[in-house]
Amino acid sequence: xxxxxxxxxxxxxxxxxxxxxxxxxxxxxxxxxxxxxxxxxxxxxxxxxxxxxxxxxxxxxxxxxxxxxxxxxxxxxxxxxxxxxxxxxxxxxxxxxxxxxxxxxxxxxxxxxxxxxxxxxxxxxxxxxxxxxxxxxxxxxxxxxxxxxxxxxxxxxxxxxxxxxxxxxxxxxxxxxxxxxxxxxxxxxxxxxxxxxxxxxxxxxxxxxxxxxxxxxxxxxx
Numbered sequence: 001x002x003x004x005x006x007x008x009x010x011x012x013x014x015x016x017x018x019x020x021x022x023x024x025x026x027x028x029x030x031x032x033x034x035x036x037x038x039x040x041x042x043x044x045x046x047x048x049x050x051x052x053x054x055x056x057x058x059x060x061x062x063x064x065x066x067x068x069x070x071x072x073x074x075x076x077x078x079x080x081x082x083x084x085x086x087x088x089x090x091x092x093x094x095x096x097x098x099x100x101x102x103x104x105x106x107x108x109x110x111x112x113x114x115x116x117x118x119x120x121x122x123x124x125x126x127x128x129x130x131x132x133x134x135x136x137x138x139x140x141x142x143x144x145x146x147x148x149x150x151x152x153x154x155x156x157x158x159x160x161x162x163x164x165x166x167x168x169x170x171x172x173x174x175x176x177x178x179x180x181x182x183x184x185x186x187x188x189x190x191x192x193x194x195x196x197x198x199x200x201x202x203x204x205x206x207x208x209x210x211x212x213x214x215x216x217x218x219x220x221x222x
Contacts, residue, residue, distance in 0.1 A: 002114065003027045003043055007034055007061065008050040008077070013099075017048075020103035024162045025125075025134065026110075034061030038068050045119045046110055051078040051089065059088060066092045073113035077101070104159075104176060125161065127222065128209055130200060132161065139200065152177060153196040156189070157220075160210060164222040167213045193218065 004026050008014040014030055021028045029040055034049075034056045041047075047065055051058035062074050074093040078085060081098045089096045094116070095109050113119075125132040129142040137154065139147040149157065155177045160168065174182040174189050182189075197204040211219045 001025065001027045002045045002110075002119070004029070004046050004048060004110070005037065005040055005044045006030045006048045007032075007037060007053065007058070008048075009033060009053050010050070017103060017106065020162075021107070023164070024103075024107050034058065034064075037061055038064060041065065041069055041072065044069075044072055045117075046113055047072055047074045048106070048110075049074055049076055049093070051076060051080065051085070059092075062089070063092050071117065073117050073119075075106070075109055075113060102176075107162075125222065127161075127220070129202060130209070134161075147199050149196065149199060150192075152192045153199070156192055157196055157200070157210070160218060160220040161222075164220055167216055167219045169217040171217075173217065 002025075004021060006014070006018060006021070006028050008017070008030065009032050011032075014032070018028050018030045029044075031037060031040065032054075034053050037047075047062075049058050049062050049065075053061065058076060058078070062076065065072060065074060073095075076089045076093045076096045077099060078089070078096070079099045080086075086096050094113055097106065097109065124134060130147070131140045132138075133140070137158075139149070141147055156173060159173060159176050170189055171182040174186070178188075193210060194204075197207050197210055200209055201207045209220060211221065213219055
């Protein structure tokens with residue numbers, strides 16, 4: 001399992017991103033300050049580091065981490081968006097994201113850093129008759145055949161998998177996948193889920209993987 005060291009002093013943001021990363025199947029160690037961060041680097045694959053920290057700021061902490069282990073990629077988070085701060089951060093860090101951000105963007109950037117540093121480990125889920133290789137974005141059925149999804153089908157299924165056992169509303173799924181507000185009466189999500197089920201369910205008329213929660217939305221149970 002990919003191990004992330006997350007350094008963030010804001011309790012609300014920290015708890016939110018920690019939960020999202022954990023649900024995305026990462027192992028996350030969350031520190032509220034950078035003091036002593038060096039002692040937590042064993043087997044760490046990625047560091048996510050906020051700049052505005054109590055005590056030592058993120059720039060100082062990040063530089064110390066890079067001196068201690070240059071092979072650990074660092075993703076900086078900051079409310080600062082001016083060019084000088086970005087340039088200062090990118091002198092040692094590998095990526096820089098300004099707040100507010102979407103967790104899906106953070107996860108995508110983590111995967112880019114893992115590929116760049118060749119740190120991927122095979123993460124897979126067995127879901128009924130499907131074997132899902134999360135890092136390869138591949139789905140294999142019980143006959144050993146690869147199931148090919150369209151872009152929207154893939155992102156819908158991926159979003160549901162990142163929130164296992166949770167009932168997600170149509171609005172949540174639509175806004176996460178399309179990146180825009182859901183308009184009541186829009187049938188696009190329903191159509192894509194129908195086509196998704198035709199590819200992954202043994203009996204699309206009685207789905208057991210992507211469940212419909214009547215009047216609310218959908219759920220994948222692991």
